[in-house]
Amino acid sequence: MPGDRYFSGRDRLLDCFKRIEQLAAASGIDPRADPDDARRRLASPLRIVALGEVNAGKSTLLNALAGVGICPAAPLPTTRKSIFYVYGERERDLEIEDGWVRAERPLEYLKRFEMIDTPGSNSGWRDAVVASMPKYEEADLILIVFPAANTWTAATWDLVSMMSDEALPRVALIVQQADTKSIEDLRVIKGHMRDLCLKKVGRELPIHAVAAQLAYDAKVSSQTARKGWSASGFSVFEEFVSEDVCNSDLRNFLLQRTSQEAARRLREVEDGLDKQRRGMDDDGWFLAGLEREADQLREMVLDASGETLGGARGRYEAEVGHLAKQLGRTLGVLPTVFRLFFGDATPAKIEAKFAARLQSAIRDFAQLDVARLLDECEGHWNEVRPRVMDRMGMDPGSSAVSGEAREAVIEKFTERVGQGVTGVLGQLRVRALLDSLVRSRSGRLRFLMILVLLSLTGAGTCGALGMTQVAWFVLGVAGVIALLGALISWISARGVVRDTRRRLLDSVGRFESAMREDYSDAVRGLFLEYSNGLTGVRRLLADRKATLEPRAKYWDALYLELKSIEQDL
Structure with a gap:
């Protein structure tokens, strides 16, 4: 339902x-x-009214919603008055006023949704429909029903135009007997109806294409006969009722x-x-005041989190600086030559060391900060404890975050803050960044190394053949290339370090944002632990009030x- x-x-x-x-x-x-x-108002059922022309399928639509043939439906017009279906212990019809019938039915659905079936807007009772519009507009959901064969009928669109601005948010347009149209036809029909909505009322209204008879048959038949349910489009419509009507602003306000x-x-x-x-119970209010003080202390800590996390940001920047120095040493000329021959695992090693150092640095930061917060809690508790003893005549004991519990609280806080670091490291992709920069650098240096080796080989060959002067010349060329390679290695290493440092520092905002969320959760968790001390006082108070x-x-x-x-x- x-x-x-x-x-x-x-x-x-x-x-x-x-x-x-x-x-x-x-x-x-x-x-x-x-x-x-x-x-x-909240206890009253939601009210659904169906409006439209004769034989548009209003009664069938309401029957499909209720899952039972509550409204008479036939090829000829059967609804001559506005019939107000409500829950009643026994079935009876009462004419409550001219043109209106209160139909009481012992149906569970009506405990949640009352329904109003109306005469056709193009029938002999049109004047009664128009006169009742203010009552219809009081409904939680106003369904204006069009037959799929004629969605541009003027009489029904006149009803749309009559709706007040206050009622429009509760209006939905229903294209009935949608199974008689193709998907493409329904798309065109809905587009046309949206255009008419804009012209008539200046806004788009929800439009649902349904085959109410298929939905009704599926609901009342056995499980094996529910083949038409998916084709009826009714599940989407009922979801709309659940989400947009039951969770409307009015209903949420009433809740x-x-x-x-x-x-x-x-x-x-x-x-x-x-x-x-x-x-x-004044003591209970006294304890509530203490709880509010703890809440205020927590909010003060959260409000100051930006300044506090400046320390974490400083540690991050320091670790980026350390990474840059370590990377500079790793990319030195001799280490680079060695890795050109034996492979380069610099990105993976640098990332692993950076991650380990950053985790350690943030853990140190978290441990220092949680120690500060615990000291503040202890200071607050040292004020609370004598007040409780003076007011209530009982000793609440030590704080819930002191003594043996302190280490567990510190560890939990540290782990929670550290989760943010793990997430940021995945986003920074240090290894991928270094892979790209180092691979480009290694490619250039490897080319120069090949030239040096080829020159040395040529010089050795010339010397063996007795071409001494040529050999010395080629050897000189090799030396020049080697010096050029060393210079390029030094310059490119500085570029890799510079780019890596710049990109990581540009990510400091992302780091701080992730840290702020996890830090706030950790602070709330800490103060939740701290508030357990006051919960214990309440428990002691309950014990004292055994009678x-x-x-x-x-x-x-x-x-x-x-x-x-x-x-x-």
Whole structure:
């Protein structure tokens, strides 16, 4: 059924809200009324209305949504009034006003979605349809249905034009009986409809091509007879209902507003219990204040993370400088000549050393920083501890991040910060960068080396043949080439070092960005560990209040459940 996730969260929230009110009533507390009436609006089913001409397939569309033949559908017009289908314990039809029928049906679908089937906009009841437009516009989803054979009918497009600006975001156009058209025809039809939307209302509206009869048959038939489901296009339409209607801005607002109202009422219940228990829960608020102080300390650390990570950036730049020096020594003339004969593994070795040194440097940075943060937590705890003892008459003990736990916290923090380095190293691709630069350099030097060897061979040959002067000349040429090679080796080595250093320093922003995310996670994790000390105080307080009435325990359970629901929302 569309919107399962939304309705699951909504029902959890409403159930929690109901039990909060039950606790309030049992405790003799009368909460203030909801000024926005958000809970009632949230609890009400989503309303879907189908508009369109006679035989456009409106009733069939609603039947396909419900998965049951709730609306009469036939070749001849069957809907002469606006029929409002709602959930009821028994089936009955009530004429609630002129032109409107309230049809109650014991159908589970109607607990989530109410439906309004309307007369054809080109029928004898057109005036009634036009008169009811303000009521139709109150629906969460307004479906304007076109038969695939005639998507340009003026009577239906007039309905689109009548929609107010407030209602347009809740309007979707449906091309019914889409199985009678080819894919190419539907593409052309949708393009034409988009153009008409822009002309009629100045904006594009969602358009869905469906074969509602195929979808309905698939839903009501056995599993083996559902062949038409994929051809019906209904899964995409129902996904649209789930994502765009159930998760609309209005529904999200009602969820958030009801959640806020539940939290407010829960606070009112807590205030009432405070009075009944002669202020015992004041200690809970006191602890909440301490938790807020810890949260503020955490936020201060996070706000200063940019300045703090300057140290990590400095270490990165220092390691780039060290890499450049090491690379310069490795690319010296003699080492280069040696590698020309025996192979060059410089990129892999340099990358491995750079990665190891950078990991070590960042670990050192993280360990120094976490030690600083732990000292700040310890200082804060040294202030908190006597206040707890003075206010609550109990000793909360040492901080949750001190003593034996300190080393584990340091290691966890360091590992979390180090994850950012691993990711950045993969992005920097130091080895690939060096491979390209070193390979180009080695190619030029290898050519010169070959010339030197050929010259030496020629000089030796000339000397053996007794051509002494030629041999000395060729030997001189070899020497000149060798000097030229040495000069090129020195210059190109400086170029490789310079390019590598520049490219790595240009990546310092990427390094710092990755570090900031992992550093922030590590800080939050540390303060979560630190806050466990206050959780322990709450536990001690609960132990001290062994005679606390069940209502207080129930309040705690509702509080935790509401927090869980808020996180899910």
